[in-house]
Amino acid sequence: MDQTIAAVRPRDAAAERAARERLDRMTKPPGSLGVLEDVAAQLAGIAGTCPPPLPEPAAVAVFAGDHGVHAQGVTHWPQEVTAQMVANVAAGGAVVNAFAAQLGADVVVVDVGVATPLEPAPGLLDRKVRFGTADLALGPAMTLDEARRAVEVGIEVATTLTDGAGCLVTGDMGITNTTASAALICAFTGAPPAEATGRGTGVDDPTLARKVDVVARSVARVPARPSTPAEALAALAEVGGLEHAAIAGFVLGAAATRTPVLLDGVIAGSAALVARVLCPAALDFALAGHTSAEPGHAIALRSLGLRPLLGLDLRLGEGTGALLALPLAQSAARALRDVATFDSAGVTEK
DSSP: OOOHHOOOOOOHHHHHHHHHHHHHHHHHTTTTTTHHHHHHHHHHEEEEESSSOOOOSSSEEEEOOOOOGGGOOSSSTTHHHHHHHHHHHHHHHHHHHHHHHHTTTTTEEEEEEESSSOOOOOEEEEEEEEEEEEOOOSSSSSOOHHHEEEEEEEEHHHHHHTOSSSSSEEEEEEEHHHHHHHHHHHHOOOOOHHOOOOOTOOOOHHHHHHHHHHHHHHHHOOOSSOSHHHHHHHHHHOOOOOOHHHHHHHHHHHTTTTHHHHHOHHHHHHHHHHHHHHHHHGGGGEEOBBSSHHHHHHHHHHHTOOOOOOOOOOOOOTTHHHHHHHHHHHHHHHHHHHOOBHHHHHHOOO
């Protein structure tokens, strides 16, 4: 982890300036592509060249883990669904697989902390740090060493995938992982639990109230707004999940290899809050695919200063929202590369 953080450098400012200048000379009114112009310039800065390579092919890593807080009754779904859905993703039967197939993206699912042993399967990486976290309502979800190891799982997966991918996409799977996400968001932003905690898989009002109470009690153990890497890792260990830790590492690994990473929903947003404190420059390489229906996600994105490309009220996870945004990032890069300038096309400017 420390070596990866040390390897991260900010985006290339000269390449971004060149991209902005080219965007203004292209055969369109200046600024008329809106947010896509920001995306194009960011991709140029990530690559260190203008125009940048297209962010393709894409690779999705679905990090999976279970949570001891399931014992608090914060969801109606049984915990074994995590393992069942991991098998479903590995077999190609999940929504993330359908969206990835549409876009020609690869999907791997990474067992970083599923509570039960899993049968080997193609596309399933066994990187289990422990068999699910402890109950964050009662004490630390994991040890500092386990949190660090899970971060390093994400780094390793990112580094491996960037050998053949031009863009990384975060995915997640874990029953009750929105509870840990809300706790992380409250810890890192100071947001009230009642505002940052959502219904996850669609819980009823009594269950939501119980979930808010669990988040409030767990966050009370964390010093407000961690600001150093040591504090961030401690907060992650206290109230986070193994998949959150791995996604934070995935963001770090993408940054160290200068590869754009598309963030999915609230799980990725909360993990990115951790990654930002571990290594602020890492967020230079991240794009927010969408803003989900979970209220904490918008809070996290505002804190991160990331503007989501889509807003479709999704709340599935798996990487689905980020995949839907992938064509927007690819189109931004293609426009920067392929659209003629006024001079080259012989078009009169205003």
